[in-house]
Amino acid sequence: MYRFLLSRQWVILTLVALLLIPTMIRLGFWQMxxxxxxxxRNQLVTDALSAKPVPVERMTSPGHTVTxxxxxxxxxxxxxxxxxxxxxxxxxxxxxxTVGFHVLTPFVLTDGKVLLVNRxxxxxxxxxxxxFPKIPAxxxxxxxxxxxxxxxETTAASGIKDLKGxxxxxIMLINSEEQxxxxxxxxxxxxIAQTAPEPxxxxxxxxxxxxxxxxxxxxxxxxxxxxxxxxxxxxxxVLVRRERRERDAAAVSAQEKEAAPAPV
Numbered sequence: 001m002y003r004f005l006l007s008r009q010w011v012i013l014t015l016v017a018l019l020l021i022p023t024m025i026r027l028g029f030w031q032m033x034x035x036x037x038x039x040x041r042n043q044l045v046t047d048a049l050s051a052k053p054v055p056v057e058r059m060t061s062p063g064h065t066v067t068x069x070x071x072x073x074x075x076x077x078x079x080x081x082x083x084x085x086x087x088x089x090x091x092x093x094x095x096x097x098t099v100g101f102h103v104l105t106p107f108v109l110t111d112g113k114v115l116l117v118n119r120x121x122x123x124x125x126x127x128x129x130x131x132f133p134k135i136p137a138x139x140x141x142x143x144x145x146x147x148x149x150x151x152x153e154t155t156a157a158s159g160i161k162d163l164k165g166x167x168x169x170x171i172m173l174i175n176s177e178e179q180x181x182x183x184x185x186x187x188x189x190x191x192i193a194q195t196a197p198e199p200x201x202x203x204x205x206x207x208x209x210x211x212x213x214x215x216x217x218x219x220x221x222x223x224x225x226x227x228x229x230x231x232x233x234x235x236x237x238v239l240v241r242r243e244r245r246e247r248d249a250a251a252v253s254a255q256e257k258e259a260a261p262a263p264v
Contacts, residue, residue: 004243017236021229028225035218045210048072053146056115056188062180064189066151072210073149075192079109081117081138085183087169088133091160094121094205103135103204104174104191106183107145116179116191117145120204130167136203147192148209152176 004010049072056075060066088101103119119138126133153173155162162172171178180187193207 002240002244004247005240010243013239014236017232020232024225024229024232028222028229031218031222031225035215035222038213038215038218042213042215044069045072049074049148049209056149056192057109057113059149060189062113062186062188063177066149066190070149070190071151074146074195075149076144076146077107077109077115077192078142078144079107079115080142081140082106082108082114083135083137086135087171087179088122088135089118089174090166090170090172092121095208098123100124101133101170102174102207104171104179105138106179106185106187112186114180114183114185114187116174116176116187117147118150118174118191118193118207120194120199120206122204132167132169136199136201138199139197143197145192145194146196147194149190149192150174151190 005014051074053074053076056077059070059073059075083105086103086105089104090101091099092102093099100121100123102121105117105119107115107117109115122133122135124133151157152175153160154175155173158173160172166172174191176187176189176191195206198206
């Protein structure tokens with residue numbers, strides 16, 4: 001009755017089905033793991049953004065690596081901007097995905113240490129990419145700034161290549177150790193994305209808040225993969241029954257032809 005399952009075609013089909021089921025189940029668990037990771041990251045960002053600002057030196061120090069739990073924490077610092085050693089970070093986009101620069105200004109604290117401050121985005125509207133752009137000046141004199149603490153950028157984390165041989169005062173990645181060597185000063189690990197005070201004339205354009213990741217989408221994908229896994233054996237049974245019906249019908253038809261009287 002089901003001897004056709006031993007045919008080459010059905011053996012291959014059955015093996016494929018047996019391979020698909022655990023594969024789809026694993027893919028479902030992988031998507032659920034991604035869901036948990038994204039949900040945890042979203043909660044971490046929410047907690048960090050809602051936390052009360054603390055002095056930056058409570059969170060970081062020269063040589064410190066900003067951790068995942070410290071990222072996005074609101075911090076404050078008091079000191080003066082050192083525009084003479086300001087640099088721009090190439091190939092950065094604003095909220096409209098327009099390519100320009102981020103302005104990175106050393107901020108000298110009252111104790112002499114330096115905090116790197118990403119003051120925001122400016123357009124690349126100079127005569128060429130090699131020309132240093134015109135940058136709006138920050139507040140003069142002693143000032144208190146607030147920002148989100150960020151880790152040093154790396155090629156591995158950002159996907160941005162750290163190109164060498166760039167024009168003077170242009171960089172690809174924000175890295176406190178490299179800036180410490182350039183400045184010959186003690187630079188706090190990581191940097192801050194400035195949130196206050198707001199610049200005059202809205203330029204540089206402050207870096208926006210980090211967006212939340214769509215964890216619910218991964219949850220939906222997980223359910224989808226598990227439904228596919230459940231559907232494979234169901235589909236296999238449906239195909240087997242259809243094949244049996246077709247074979248039974250063909251056998252009955254053959255018997256009827258044999259039993260029919262021969263024409264006179």
